[in-house]
Amino acid sequence: MVGISMVMRLDFFLAHGTGLSRKQVKILIGKGAVRVDGEERPKANTRVVEGQGVWLHDEPVQLPGHRYLMLHKPAGVVSATEDGEHRTVVDLIPAELRRDLHPAGRLDRDTTGLVLLTSDGDWSHRLTSPNHACGKRYRVCCADPVSDEDLQALREGILLRGEDRPTLPAEAERLSEHELLLTITEGRYHQVKRMLAARGNKVEGLHREQIGEIELDAELAPGEFRVLTEDEVASI
The missing domain is CATH 3.30.70.1560 (Alpha-L RNA-binding motif)
Known part of the structure; x- marks a missing residue:
């Protein structure tokens, strides 16, 4: 669960946490794509408070700050943010969650398995730097x-x-x-x-x-992803 450190409207929280406009956020809320801990069908003006979690398309949303995901990469997908010919690992992430994401390291197009994506350049550098021998x-x-x-x-x-x-x-x-x-x-x-x-x-x-210490989640099918836990992020 992603905790809220202050009281705020749900649409404000989501707009800041995803980079979407308030209008886009309200549409998603209206379609039932948003869930708040303790409330399955929240409204745009629902107040979120400390201890509650907010999910968009069943993925936790965080306020501005860095994001860390693990992806089960299928074959035929390239480890890049964009490519003119093939689908990329970023393409497998919902559009509203892609902002500033990049793969931390690469896998060949025909190689499958664990790919880590983040918006944190320093974390990505630690992961890939030869000095850290990950x-x-x-x-x-x-x-x-x-x-x-x-x-x-x-x-x-x-x-x-x-x-x-x-x-x-x-x-x-x-x-x-x-x-x-x-x-x-x-x-x-x-x-x-x-x-x-x-x-x-x-x-x-x-x-x-x-x-490193991060293992591919056995419950993730090829093409699926999840947010890293705090312990997984701290292990790099």
Whole structure:
């Protein structure tokens, strides 16, 4: 629940929390898209007070300040704010909640899984900065069997084609003959695919499960999102 620190009209709160006009907000309230804790069909002049939560399309609304979301990215969607050819991760967020959002880090268009979106540039920088070495865990499906030698090479670091220094040591756990969990702390271009390619293997499926201490919510279907908890935001 998103707490209110003062008493104010619902339409005023929503306009400031979403960037929409008061007219747009009143239309949404009239359509039943807004819910206030303790009142299912509020009116524009409903007073919201401390301890109440406000939801728009079943997503909590906060007053101006930074927003933090997790998204279960489906295949075919690009990690960008806009793209002339493909749907973006921001396109999957309702228009009234998109203001100033950007993806903190990227996934390839064909890669699925956890993407974090925020309006907080400093938080995004901490998440992606090499100095913070934030681990990212992937479930990797390979065309060929993954050998013990492959696992050891991944754990020690691999010199990628066209580069002059090896990757940092990764955590690698084999799940089955063709599948492994791989945790890396860098974000080089197509890194996971290139690491396996350097071992003569091909990645056929790639899914990100975790960033730092934030795990993809198992209840989110591809294309769905939710607001991060305070603990999740503070973990970065």
